[in-house]
Amino acid sequence: MSYQTTKDTPFPAKQTFPAPKNTYLNAASTVKSWLLTGDHKRIAILYLISVSFFFALGGLAASIIRLELTSPKGHFLEHETYNKMFSAHGIFMVFLFLIPSIPAVLGNFLVPLMIGAKDLAFPRLNLISWYLYTTAGGLILLGMMRGGVDTGWTFYTPYSSMYSNTNVSLMIVGIFIAGFSSIATGINFIVTIHTMRAPGMTWFRLPLFIWAQYATSVIIVLGTPVVAITLMLVVVERALGIGIFSPELGGDPVLFQHLFWFYSHPAVYIMILPSMGVTSEIISCFSRKRIFGYSFIAFSTLAIAVLGFLVWGHHMFVTSQSMYSSMVFSIISFLVAVPSAIKVFNWTATIYKGSVELSAPMMYALGFIGLFTIGGLTGLYLASIATDVHLTDTYFVVAHFHYVMVGGALSGFLGGIHFWWPKITGKLYDEGWAKLAAGLTFIGFNLTFFPQFMVGFLGMPRRYHFYPEEFQAYHVLSSAGASVLALGLIIPGIYLTASLIAGKQAPDNPWMAVGLEWMTTSPPPTLNFDATPIVTWEAYDYTPNDPEEARHAVINPALLEIHTGVDPLGDGMAGGLE
């Protein structure tokens, strides 16, 4: 089982590997076998295709916005079209890409593999969740084709419920259904992680990616119903004239914001926590070192999930919210920064005395830490109430949440896709192109969004089609950066696709990683493992001292025993319950 490696390439370069005989990909090839599959890995692929599609649409809308904003009075769009464009960008990106991206693609693929299970607890529910997602996507697309919406992704009342003449109800029904898709995935993960861990896989041996998926699922299950009902109430007010949010009908418009952000702030953590999980996996693997402060990272994940539910009011400091509520929300928002800081420092400390290899996934992970650090710290300007009064609803906020959601969540997603690509597809991508793309993405991202902090501080409000000329230089800089960023995002689409056709067969464990997912074939068989693995080692069991040796010796002896059918615990419980 030992691989020949050369020093400079991450992959065992000169050696070729036979493709495994039975994999989830070649188990069946009919369209029906894909569309009616219960295999979590196939469903992950279905999700990957669909979220990529909607990401491309959202990106297209972003490109049009950035192009339009190079001139203070626009180039080619009407006000209404511009407003629909940023609404489309937000709706595609938030509801159809960021929220499902890591959980539904990587989580779906990896949760059972990482805990040593054959599948998720409810395979049919998993498939239903994808159909709900595609139905939601279809409805939202239909809404866009019928003219779109001009409310922004936030659907603030009473504009959305009483004033907008666009396809608000259709969009909301779409988002409502997308919410159920998230809930189905969340429940599936919670049950799976609780009940289906392999023997020996205790809670504190779980990879931190699993902790992150677990915390995310809890947020999804607790928060999504609230936003789903809230948005339905907008439809009720629009369609039936029942007063809930409109003062004209006796409602309270700010109530909507409370309910909306009660979910939508935690939703930010739905987007970022999974990326943090990915980062923990990658940093540890490419430093050949156990993660630093495992339990601190795990508990800070839970702390973020809990505190994240108590800060929604910081979106509303300048509304009619009482001054004293604002202060409470402000202090809790400062507190939520602490667990985030803990994570960043622990990742950094992980590298200490490690053996660092700057592979493409590692570049994305380091990029994640950098961008998330800036995104998180600029959040303090907005947690701080007095400065928030000036900065809220300006481009400063736009820059801040893009640093968190694009710099953070998207970097994590891309890092994860690269890290597990050989496992998912059984193919190796071109490492040179991947590194170039990771670099371009990082540079392009900063060029795009850093100027937005500056122009936001100057007072440029968000969602403005026309703007005063003195802001133009910053907008031009931002748009120029966006073209670099776009390039950095298009290139992976090309070389990853190319790897499917012409890529070399990946070995089972190209990174010499220690997670259970690497101890099966690439791609894995339909039921993931030949035999139920028995875990006798701690998570991240890496040794940095001799990198070459580490590469060869990574296959854990325990696993060899599994392969030979020996029960390493000697208690006759192999394959049984924990």
Added chain:
Amino acid sequence: MIKNLPLMPDQASSFAAQSDLIYWALTLLTVAFTLIVFAALAFLAIRYRRGSKADRSRPLHGSHLLELGWTFPPLVLGLLMFVWSAKLFSTMYGRAPEGSEQIYVIGKQWMWHLQHMNGIRENNELHIPVGKPVKLTMISQDVIHSFFIPAFRIKRDVVPGVYTSIWFEPTRAGKYHLFCAEYCGTQHSEMGGWIYVEEPAEYQKWLASGGRRTADTQPLATTMEAKGLQLYEQQGCGNCHDADGLSRGPSLAGLFGTTVKLKNGATAVADEAYIRKSILEPNDQIADKYQQRMPSYKGQITEEQILDLMAYIRSIGPRPSASTTATPVSSATSGTRVHTATAGKPNPNLTASNAAPSRGN
């Protein structure tokens, strides 16, 4: 090029410098922490790159001391920033100083309507004197807007159905952007204008011309309370609400700012929100000892008219309100008196300025 890339907005209010101080303190923290993280990542990644000869003996997988070391500094710094910021915020969103210039703001798709107590109305422009606190009481006629003056570092949402308020003190004469910061529909990005902060002498001149700088001959504006009284007469409010009337409803003289006992046993302060609600939804808060007779005026009078009525009720309030005394110029220029009216009958001089009132119907 530098000219095209300004680093800071103008500082033109008493809040601006304080707010910026917090901004730069946070920037210092952000830069410091970012540098620490970036430098550490870069240093460690280079020193411990694969194949380097760095000492890797006795690797560290955790340390409670270190965890405490990087948990507490961010915690303490965060709490300090919270206290500092909350203190400034409580001034910004707190009570406006006595003697503030009162301005009423109505937001509607897609314009700002601003009204001075002396009756001067402005659209998408606001003239104010330098060095004097200004209080804005704001309401929206349709969707949520947000009143944002970057040079003053203030912003507050303008919400339909509730009054919000904010105050500031301009410290530097000049022309500053006014933006709508809350997305409000098609022409959101054009719902803006200018704030003109003028030297007191300039401002007096502007007021003297009734807000019309060129046409001194134009008829002078009617004060808000005069318009309020006119409306009070037209609608026959006095039939029930006059102090010497039939007492079918509570007298409004001396009402503003007092605490009212309600039929259901609760009490309420007769502030702007209370009065607005009493006009639009009189069923909700019936004063003690009175029957519910009043019809709702919802849909019958505009937000502007409610504000006029408010100004009138305020003018016959128990104490000279900050706002009315704060417009001394009106007595000199607009021909109507400033009402520091004592509790009792409405000041008859109020009616002098405009159409003949017809009391009762």
